[in-house]
Amino acid sequence: MPEATADAEDGPAFRATRGAAHQAVVEAVARAHRDHWGAVLAATVRLVRDLDTAEECVQDAYAQALRTWPATAVPDHPEAWLKTVARNRARDLLRRESAWRRALPLLVEEDLTPDPQDADEPPFVPDDMLRLVFTCCHPALSRDARVALTLRLVCGLSTAEVARAFLVQESTMAARITRAKKKIATARIPYRVPDAADLPERLSAVCEVVLLVFTTGENAPVGPVLVRDDLVACALHLARTLHRLLPEATEPTGLLALLVLIDARRRTRVDAEGRPVLLADQDRSRWDRDRIAEGVELLDQALRAGPPTRYAVQAAVAAVHAEAPTFEATDWSEIVGLYDLLLRLWPTPVVELNRAVALGMRDGPQAGLDALESLATEPALATYRYLSATRADFLRRLTRWPEAATAYEEALLLSDNDAERGFLEGRLREARGHIAEQ
Amino acid sequence: MAKYMVLIYGDEQRWDAISPEEMAEIDAGHRAFAQQAGPAVLASGQLESSATATTLRRGDGDGDTPSVTDGPFLETKEVVGGFYVLDAPDLDAVVKLTGLLAETRHDHSGVEITPLVHHG
Numbered sequence: 001m002p003e004a005t006a007d008a009e010d011g012p013a014f015r016a017t018r019g020a021a022h023q024a025v026v027e028a029v030a031r032a033h034r035d036h037w038g039a040v041l042a043a044t045v046r047l048v049r050d051l052d053t054a055e056e057c058v059q060d061a062y063a064q065a066l067r068t069w070p071a072t073a074v075p076d077h078p079e080a081w082l083k084t085v086a087r088n089r090a091r092d093l094l095r096r097e098s099a100w101r102r103a104l105p106l107l108v109e110e111d112l113t114p115d116p117q118d119a120d121e122p123p124f125v126p127d128d129m130l131r132l133v134f135t136c137c138h139p140a141l142s143r144d145a146r147v148a149l150t151l152r153l154v155c156g157l158s159t160a161e162v163a164r165a166f167l168v169q170e171s172t173m174a175a176r177i178t179r180a181k182k183k184i185a186t187a188r189i190p191y192r193v194p195d196a197a198d199l200p201e202r203l204s205a206v207c208e209v210v211l212l213v214f215t216t217g218e219n220a221p222v223g224p225v226l227v228r229d230d231l232v233a234c235a236l237h238l239a240r241t242l243h244r245l246l247p248e249a250t251e252p253t254g255l256l257a258l259l260v261l262i263d264a265r266r267r268t269r270v271d272a273e274g275r276p277v278l279l280a281d282q283d284r285s286r287w288d289r290d291r292i293a294e295g296v297e298l299l300d301q302a303l304r305a306g307p308p309t310r311y312a313v314q315a316a317v318a319a320v321h322a323e324a325p326t327f328e329a330t331d332w333s334e335i336v337g338l339y340d341l342l343l344r345l346w347p348t349p350v351v352e353l354n355r356a357v358a359l360g361m362r363d364g365p366q367a368g369l370d371a372l373e374s375l376a377t378e379p380a381l382a383t384y385r386y387l388s389a390t391r392a393d394f395l396r397r398l399t400r401w402p403e404a405a406t407a408y409e410e411a412l413l414l415s416d417n418d419a420e421r422g423f424l425e426g427r428l429r430e431a432r433g434h435i436a437e438q
Numbered sequence: 439m440a441k442y443m444v445l446i447y448g449d450e451q452r453w454d455a456i457s458p459e460e461m462a463e464i465d466a467g468h469r470a471f472a473q474q475a476g477p478a479v480l481a482s483g484q485l486e487s488s489a490t491a492t493t494l495r496r497g498d499g500d501g502d503t504p505s506v507t508d509g510p511f512l513e514t515k516e517v518v519g520g521f522y523v524l525d526a527p528d529l530d531a532v533v534k535l536t537g538l539l540a541e542t543r544h545d546h547s548g549v550e551i552t553p554l555v556h557h558g
Contacts, residue, residue, distance in 0.1 A: 188528040
């Protein structure tokens, strides 16, 4: 089936707009794609037990939606409609290609209680979505592969879109995804929700991938824009799904709280020209109060459910910022305390850097600069652009202009994001202006 | 079910200098592994030191006679010290079993799991 294969490579067929008359349907299909892709794929994978075949069937289902919905109207339950069509397509394939399938290593899943009616067709259960997520984020896959597979299979991004997000060639990303799928099938990474003993650790791996997608979207390391809304939307969707399916688990609850609280400030993080706006300069009246309330409620929920996780503590930091009336009135002591706690749960140089920033706010720029001292030799931060940028900011506030200028130059060497560079260049000009005056 | 090769790698010099306590811990790990795996172990073995290895490669001449040399194929600090061939339902099952080996908890060793090609 050359057409179907081409579809799978080129991304969803519905992206090709077919005239204004279909606009409403195109939007409905796009919405269904964004909201239900992962669930439809998960339901289909259980049936065919092969990721590529399932993807092909789901692509076909979305293409068919685009063809038939203009005539029949958008169904009340697009997700159910799409699952039915994709699974019917899968059944057709299974009947026609049984010989070819016998040569395929099929996904391993736990034994299902056979349905006396039709033993070949496991019913769809909400767990299917979790199976898909846990398989994509299996620790036996490289971190890059986990992120790529999750974006491709769970969020439904095309290979080209995933490649763009991580600035690699599309062919490189396609090879990475193919290799990961092959490993899943050949090494028999099971299509299964881990048992209770392994769940916490495996869930951590999933949360890590979700956060990585989110931070990549929030602070695009390269490219013309700082915030990539598509990645942010994927991460939020994933976090919501995890929280919905595992409401008792504290880690996804804290993660969702964190994402929602940060996302509440998204509109104010860049100015009209797309340059980043520092927390201190953001227009707090434009922060999304409903989202903040939702995030705080989720945070309470996470903290009630068990001991604080790293995500809950990070969310607590975000909540202190979100609830502060002004930057100056932020409870910096509280934030330093939270970073102290976070350092115990998750001791990383980046957390230490954030703690130094908070300390610089509480006790003044000199204290912050002193706290950075020990990080200067930290190899993990040697090329971390925010370390130079933070040092530069403390030096600027101390009006030590020549040193500040050098630090801004350093930060500029390490940043490839156009929006961020614009900001740093502005600060560098300011510092050089002061040097010229002296 | 599928077959997997479990290869135990490690720093040979440090293996030679291992303390009796650590040796006992490693032995206990293998006993726990064997007990847990039961009939899933299709084959297993511990290799003698790499100094006892002999390697055959394509010979210098144009004949069919391979050249026989003393020593392992790869001259590396880390060598294969032992192996298991397992029959297991999936990778998670093998990872769980392999985690019983003390070699997975010491910095002088590591264990690699590779599926065997299925000739079906």
